[in-house]
Amino acid sequence: MGDKVTGNLLIIGGNEDKTGDCLILKKFIEMAGGRDAKIAIVTTATEYPREVGDQYRQLFLALGAESVVILYIADREMANTPRQTAEIETATGLFLTGGDQLRLTSILGGSEVDNALRRAYSRGTVIAGTSAGASVMSDTMIVEGDSNDTPKKSTLSMAHGMGLLEEVVVDQHFAQRGRINRLLATVAQNPYILGVGIDEDTALAVTPDARCEVIGSQTVTIIDGKHIMYSNISESQTYEPLAITNVLLHILPAGFGYDLKRRRPYICGS
Amino acid sequence: MGDKVTGNLLIIGGNEDKTGDCLILKKFIEMAGGRDAKIAIVTTATEYPREVGDQYRQLFLALGAESVVILYIADREMANTPRQTAEIETATGLFLTGGDQLRLTSILGGSEVDNALRRAYSRGTVIAGTSAGASVMSDTMIVEGDSNDTPKKSTLSMAHGMGLLEEVVVDQHFAQRGRINRLLATVAQNPYILGVGIDEDTALAVTPDARCEVIGSQTVTIIDGKHIMYSNISESQTYEPLAITNVLLHILPAGFGYDLKRRRPYICGS
Numbered sequence: 013m014g015d016k017v018t019g020n021l022l023i024i025g026g027n028e029d030k031t032g033d034c035l036i037l038k039k040f041i042e043m044a045g046g047r048d049a050k051i052a053i054v055t056t057a058t059e060y061p062r063e064v065g066d067q068y069r070q071l072f073l074a075l076g077a078e079s080v081v082i083l084y085i086a087d088r089e090m091a092n093t094p095r096q097t098a099e100i101e102t103a104t105g106l107f108l109t110g111g112d113q114l115r116l117t118s119i120l121g122g123s124e125v126d127n128a129l130r131r132a133y134s135r136g137t138v139i140a141g142t143s144a145g146a147s148v149m150s151d152t153m154i155v156e157g158d159s160n161d162t163p164k165k166s167t168l169s170m171a172h173g174m175g176l177l178e179e180v181v182v183d184q185h186f187a188q189r190g191r192i193n194r195l196l197a198t199v200a201q202n203p204y205i206l207g208v209g210i211d212e213d214t215a216l217a218v219t220p221d222a223r224c225e226v227i228g229s230q231t232v233t234i235i236d237g238k239h240i241m242y243s244n245i246s247e248s249q250t251y252e253p254l255a256i257t258n259v260l261l262h263i264l265p266a267g268f269g270y271d272l273k274r275r276r277p278y279i280c281g282s
Numbered sequence: 283m284g285d286k287v288t289g290n291l292l293i294i295g296g297n298e299d300k301t302g303d304c305l306i307l308k309k310f311i312e313m314a315g316g317r318d319a320k321i322a323i324v325t326t327a328t329e330y331p332r333e334v335g336d337q338y339r340q341l342f343l344a345l346g347a348e349s350v351v352i353l354y355i356a357d358r359e360m361a362n363t364p365r366q367t368a369e370i371e372t373a374t375g376l377f378l379t380g381g382d383q384l385r386l387t388s389i390l391g392g393s394e395v396d397n398a399l400r401r402a403y404s405r406g407t408v409i410a411g412t413s414a415g416a417s418v419m420s421d422t423m424i425v426e427g428d429s430n431d432t433p434k435k436s437t438l439s440m441a442h443g444m445g446l447l448e449e450v451v452v453d454q455h456f457a458q459r460g461r462i463n464r465l466l467a468t469v470a471q472n473p474y475i476l477g478v479g480i481d482e483d484t485a486l487a488v489t490p491d492a493r494c495e496v497i498g499s500q501t502v503t504i505i506d507g508k509h510i511m512y513s514n515i516s517e518s519q520t521y522e523p524l525a526i527t528n529v530l531l532h533i534l535p536a537g538f539g540y541d542l543k544r545r546r547p548y549i550c551g552s
Contacts, residue, residue, distance in 0.1 A: 254501070255535050259533075265524065
């Protein structure tokens with residue numbers, strides 16, 4: 013795996029620091045070109061685009077971005093207008109806010125803006141997403157699933173994501189909302205897929221060499237199912253608890269990375 | 283490991299079914315001799331010994347036990363009275379209620395009742411414990427630790443348990459209270475120790491061959507640290523997030539067991 017990673021992503025677990033050191037948002041501006049960063053914010057996920065968009069615009073300008081535009085794409089008609097597409101073409105960094113991941117995919121999926129996003133990703137433009145904006149990055153995303161519950165097939169609801177990061181499934185607000193069991197159930201469905209759970213105020217910076225570096229104050233949980241010996245996911249009844257054996261787990265704070273190609277964690281600088 | 287398992291235990295994750303099939307409590311009566319079961323309930327952990335004791339007495343009688351006594355051991359003086367000890371000597375099954383694990387160990391630890399419990403365990407008398415009564419079974423037990431939080435050293439508070447099950451640490455109300463991260467931090471402290479997280483209405487029945495069978499409606503999570511490649515638990519600052527790599531994880535529902543000697547899960551009947 014990892015061969016399909018071709019660009020730069022910053023996948024944020026939600027609730028990133030906006031008043032202190034702003035480590036994660038600073039990293040985004042740095043990845044987008046620092047003083048030359050031209051940022052486009054996509055507010056499609058949120059139901060409060062003005063408030064959320066304005067907050068990020070002010071933060072990105074304060075952190076030194078050259079320019080910041082907000083793309084208030086609220087329906088499929090807007091997602092197909094040339095003006096929005098043009099803004100994405102000229103941006104050096106794209107930021108997907110939090111909200112509802114199904115709003116993002118149902119409004120953008122297959123639109124001109126979606127195509128422009130993919131072209132930008134191919135060119136190397138960094139795409140950052142927080143919370144729902146993080147979930148949509150994988151090809152199949154978790155839409156719903158109970159937290160703090162015994163893993164069960166029934167608690168999972170999946171949908172097509174934007175597919176910027178293949179062979180991976182991303183979950184966010186991870187430790188804070190007790191989501192490990194829904195991620196385990198997801199990996200049990202297809203152990204080829206790597207489960208990535210990102211805590212709040214924590215991000216994974218993905219580069220074209222398929223290495224991912226942890227940034228922020230909390231941790232990233234990696235669930236690797238390649239050694240799973242047994243799971244009952246295919247035969248279990250909807251409300252029956254799952255059985256899964258031999259899952260490999262890594263908990264990685266800042267200073268650690270994960271190599272998607274070699275499928276293993278590393279200490280940064282090593 | 284597993285060589286030190288010499289008796290029969292029923293370790294219950296709390297909140298076991300008391301109104302439906304009562305699978306777990308029924309298993310306890312069965313392990314204690316069925317129609318010949320003489321049960322002694324130890325209410326030391328709870329601050330409501332009358333209510334809790336009465337409820338279990340009625341349940342055990344309804345499930346077919348021959349006799350049920352309640353040992354209201356509320357202080358160290360009572361924990362050293364011959365009457366209490368005699369009841370433990372004649373019982374075929376002992377039941378530790380939930381409550382506060384430090385009440386159990388601080389009142390019973392080193393007392394005549396404690397000695398009688400250990401002798402009963404050596405003779406093969408089944409000892410069941412639910413919630414706090416489950417936590418005290420290991421030699422080192424988790425007293426406190428934040429749930430649904432990034433794993434951190436600071437969130438853990440440990441103490442000496444009753445040591446009926448060595449080389450293992452038990453946590454309860456596991457999925458329901460999002461406790462995986464505190465169990466991971468515990469295992470990182472000494473990867474020789476196996477982490478066992480038991481969900482509510484779920485139990486692990488341990489037999490003298492060191493095999494453990496899952497019973498009940500939810501799951502048991504096994505955290506095996508023997509392959510941990512790296513952890514920062516010794517050098518990390520109190521509030522710094524933990525790093526742990528290569529943890530082996532199993533999620534086991536009813537129908538599955540775990541062999542403590544071979545340190546691996548199995549399908550019951552196989």
